[in-house]
Amino acid sequence: MAQLEVKHLMKYFKTPVGPLHAVDDVSFSIDSGKTLGVVGESGCGKSTLGRAVLGLNEATGGQILFEGKDITHAKGVLSKEMKRQIQIIFQDPYSSLDARMSVQQLIAEPLTATGICKGKAAVQKRVAELMDTVGLASRYMLSYPHELDGGRRQRIGIARALAVEPKFIVCDEPVSALDVSIQAQILNLMSDLQEERGLTYIFITHNLSVVKHISDDIMVMYCGCLTEKCECDELFRAPLHPYTKGLLSAIPEPSIHVERKRNLLEGEISSPINPAPGCRFSSRCPYAGDICRERFPAPQEACPNHFVACHFVNEINGL
Amino acid sequence: MEILNIKDLKISFNTDTGVVEAVNGISLSVGEGESLGLVGETGAGKTTTALGILRLIQCPPGEFVKGEIFYKGQDILKMKDQELRDMRGAEISMIFQDPMSALNPVMTIGEQISEVILHHQKCTKEEAERQMLAMLEQVRIPAERAGEYPYQFSGGMKQRVIIAIALACHPKLLIADEPTTALDVTIQAQVLEMINALKRTNHTSMLLITHDLGVVAESCEKVAIMYAGEIVESGSVADIFDATAHPYTKGLFNSIPSISKKMDRLKPIEGMMPDPGNLPTGCKFHPRCPFASDLETCAAEEPIAYEVTPGHFVRCHRCRSWVEELKVERGVGV
Numbered sequence: 001m002a003q004l005e006v007k008h009l010m011k012y013f014k015t016p017v018g019p020l021h022a023v024d025d026v027s028f029s030i031d032s033g034k035t036l037g038v039v040g041e042s043g044c045g046k047s048t049l050g051r052a053v054l055g056l057n058e059a060t061g062g063q064i065l066f067e068g069k070d071i072t073h074a075k076g077v078l079s080k081e082m083k084r085q086i087q088i089i090f091q092d093p094y095s096s097l098d099a100r101m102s103v104q105q106l107i108a109e110p111l112t113a114t115g116i117c118k119g120k121a122a123v124q125k126r127v128a129e130l131m132d133t134v135g136l137a138s139r140y141m142l143s144y145p146h147e148l149d150g151g152r153r154q155r156i157g158i159a160r161a162l163a164v165e166p167k168f169i170v171c172d173e174p175v176s177a178l179d180v181s182i183q184a185q186i187l188n189l190m191s192d193l194q195e196e197r198g199l200t201y202i203f204i205t206h207n208l209s210v211v212k213h214i215s216d217d218i219m220v221m222y223c224g225c226l227t228e229k230c231e232c233d234e235l236f237r238a239p240l241h242p243y244t245k246g247l248l249s250a251i252p253e254p255s256i257h258v259e260r261k262r263n264l265l266e267g268e269i270s271s272p273i274n275p276a277p278g279c280r281f282s283s284r285c286p287y288a289g290d291i292c293r294e295r296f297p298a299p300q301e302a303c304p305n306h307f308v309a310c311h312f313v314n315e316i317n318g319l
Numbered sequence: 320m321e322i323l324n325i326k327d328l329k330i331s332f333n334t335d336t337g338v339v340e341a342v343n344g345i346s347l348s349v350g351e352g353e354s355l356g357l358v359g360e361t362g363a364g365k366t367t368t369a370l371g372i373l374r375l376i377q378c379p380p381g382e383f384v385k386g387e388i389f390y391k392g393q394d395i396l397k398m399k400d401q402e403l404r405d406m407r408g409a410e411i412s413m414i415f416q417d418p419m420s421a422l423n424p425v426m427t428i429g430e431q432i433s434e435v436i437l438h439h440q441k442c443t444k445e446e447a448e449r450q451m452l453a454m455l456e457q458v459r460i461p462a463e464r465a466g467e468y469p470y471q472f473s474g475g476m477k478q479r480v481i482i483a484i485a486l487a488c489h490p491k492l493l494i495a496d497e498p499t500t501a502l503d504v505t506i507q508a509q510v511l512e513m514i515n516a517l518k519r520t521n522h523t524s525m526l527l528i529t530h531d532l533g534v535v536a537e538s539c540e541k542v543a544i545m546y547a548g549e550i551v552e553s554g555s556v557a558d559i560f561d562a563t564a565h566p567y568t569k570g571l572f573n574s575i576p577s578i579s580k581k582m583d584r585l586k587p588i589e590g591m592m593p594d595p596g597n598l599p600t601g602c603k604f605h606p607r608c609p610f611a612s613d614l615e616t617c618a619a620e621e622p623i624a625y626e627v628t629p630g631h632f633v634r635c636h637r638c639r640s641w642v643e644e645l646k647v648e649r650g651v652g653v
Binding site: 246249266 | 360361473474475476503504505506507508509511512530531532533534535536537556557560561570571572573574575576577578579582584585586587588589591592
């Protein structure tokens, strides 16, 4: 059974000019111990999706099931228990830590807030263990975030998430603010933790090479909608949606031997406020027909376990 | 012919807490119509180098400690203020990293492009406007949007406005400081394509500053890798990508997850970038270098740049023995 199941999730925000469709009818599921990569460009709704799973943004519609329990509108005891099970690592290690708390206080906060550890000595012992787990030297225990670099700050963020022994972590662009050599250290740390503890990750990022490295399955989002979802290698080998094809061909690869067929996407992402009916990608899509501007394409299984939201998926790919 | 030639440039900042050595004796040159990629991580001194070329560093606290920057044979460090003003924008121009903050929010984009043209060319307002509209067309922004303000444009379009400003007077050298870092990949691809096309038609040389080796592979002929204010390795794109020699450059390549190959684990560079206010002795990379323990010289002596193959320079003690072997092979006296 899937550990997390999301069904027809919707999250709209009210704006003075109409509803902003941040996440629109997205369904997916993740098995325990796996990583689902969520990719897309700025404003495609990937962070909102992650926050909705945690209940940080309450969903407008749809259902979120965690281990079979409906947690969509969880309140009180259920919500508290869920927050222990599902944690988040934030994108920006510069603004997600309280500047006035020391490393020790920052990591102790979730322990005391959930009442997992009682007594000063127990908390201190646990903090030291957690710092060791994430590779933070104990001499930083009394340092403040501003004294540390981005990589170490992100390790604090990871320690805070791990403190309550969650089963599931939403990783919202955890390495985007870091330099490549530090990024690689953090990615390795996250893979190791997953292996040791059997964690499940939703890994949200705009960096396609990172997502390929860490994910089992990948979901591509465009303008609040799911456009394609399948197993990681298959997505990179045989993308079926025209947007995914354009996205993959836009990645500059650090090699001079790659002969690339440029498949440049023209135009820019359309506004998610009061979107027109039909496919959100139709304004940039080279294959768009009349039906694309009229009817919203529901994700369909084009090949086994390969879901694509496109009216012309068969025609484009000769399936 | 070389258009830009930097020799042994050293820039430091005198702060309350001590001297920050941002650029430590770098030498590089850019030929006519050539693109050089300057690659490095945060704090390597890339942007300081770029601002130094345009003399945009505030002195004090900044200080050009030594070195020369020749643009077409003229030393920029000896130019007078008026000469500098005439050069900036007309001969050498710059594309800044963050399109959101590089534009003036209270001027229309048309005015901002015309401003450069009016400053550098003795022409009428009408002529400047005509050139401005031609420039907008080149960066594919509809002419009727010339009267709009920066907030009305998306990030990718703002960056195209900045490109239009930078190229309005057909400069000979373009310094692009992380021009696509703030943009999404599909927009990044559009902007890179545009910079490359405009560069070809105008025969402009470019110094492209980036941390993304993929971007370099796409747009540059030569590469220089910067670490702690020094150029640790430089050469042609083929030298750097296929005959990587410096341990830091190798570490950078190993840190990037690959799109085409499946890797179980990344091999990151251990440790952190040194603090430019407190640099290690000897080779600046030795505390993080996997090979440094083999050689006593690494911690004690600063390596010089060895030319391992013609045009491929590597600043690493390990290369000394290679170079000597190579010379023996080629029959050159050591």
